[in-house]
Amino acid sequence: MCSRSNGDGTRKMPRDTITITKNRLLAALPPEILDGLYPDLHPESLTQRQVLYTPGAPIEHVYFVETGVVSILTNMADGDAIEVGMIGIEGIVGVSALLGAALSSHQTIVQVGGTALRMKAAHFKAAFEQHAAVRRVALRFTDVLLSLSGQTAACNRLHSLEQRCARWLLMASDRIDSDTMPMTHEFLSTMLGVRRAGVTVAAIELQRSGLIHYNRGHLTITDHDGLAGTACECYRVDHARFTQLYQ
Numbered sequence: 001m002c003s004r005s006n007g008d009g010t011r012k013m014p015r016d017t018i019t020i021t022k023n024r025l026l027a028a029l030p031p032e033i034l035d036g037l038y039p040d041l042h043p044e045s046l047t048q049r050q051v052l053y054t055p056g057a058p059i060e061h062v063y064f065v066e067t068g069v070v071s072i073l074t075n076m077a078d079g080d081a082i083e084v085g086m087i088g089i090e091g092i093v094g095v096s097a098l099l100g101a102a103l104s105s106h107q108t109i110v111q112v113g114g115t116a117l118r119m120k121a122a123h124f125k126a127a128f129e130q131h132a133a134v135r136r137v138a139l140r141f142t143d144v145l146l147s148l149s150g151q152t153a154a155c156n157r158l159h160s161l162e163q164r165c166a167r168w169l170l171m172a173s174d175r176i177d178s179d180t181m182p183m184t185h186e187f188l189s190t191m192l193g194v195r196r197a198g199v200t201v202a203a204i205e206l207q208r209s210g211l212i213h214y215n216r217g218h219l220t221i222t223d224h225d226g227l228a229g230t231a232c233e234c235y236r237v238d239h240a241r242f243t244q245l246y247q
Helices: 015-020 031-040 095-099 122-130 132-158 162-178 186-190 196-208 224-230 235-245
Strands: 044-048 051-053 061-075 081-087 108-120 179-184 212-215 218-221
Touching: 031 108, 031 122, 044 061, 061 122, 061 162, 081 132, 081 162, 081 186, 095 122, 095 132, 108 122, 108 162, 108 179, 122 179, 132 162, 132 212, 132 235, 162 179, 162 186, 162 196, 162 218, 162 224, 162 235, 196 212
Parallel strands: none
Antiparallel strands: 044 108, 051 108, 061 081, 061 108, 179 218, 212 218
């Protein structure tokens, strides 16, 4: 069903689509709370490399990802950046606004294009303060996101580039529920915080082993179990958190 206009040029979700949202955080809320949130949810397309927040910019909206993946990056003074968080269908982009942050401390970009439901941060913060059910799922997601950031820091320090590359591809695959994704070596090198040449070597080895296939900016995981065996223990920890998040 098509979305309807609010009269100000934005779109809002039709009432009968809210309860079947693909976003797992919203789907974990009681139906009556979703019903109250629906007038403030607006469908939005996410394009690859789209910047949602920049460091120091106001957090005016939050995004509930329905398809695609968003990365949280930490930027260094010399221009280098590294991914410290990944968000897909399981969560909310901009969760720090619920904890009182008015400004973003990270750069947040779309790594795999898709769709999201956008809401004014102030409106969702009001729901967060009003409803215990909203606080429960939002804080559960926040805990998992913080744990992911800590796990990533340890992974970057302790595990090989090939292991980290396999882990990252599998994590992205889980969040888009697909083994095929748009990807370039340059973009993957930014996510992992390494030189492009290093990512190229790791990707060639993974392809030579029959675990992935890469062609013209698109990557396909061809042996999911084999890639999981190559990935470090961090992927198995993340996969468990991802699958059990709202249980």
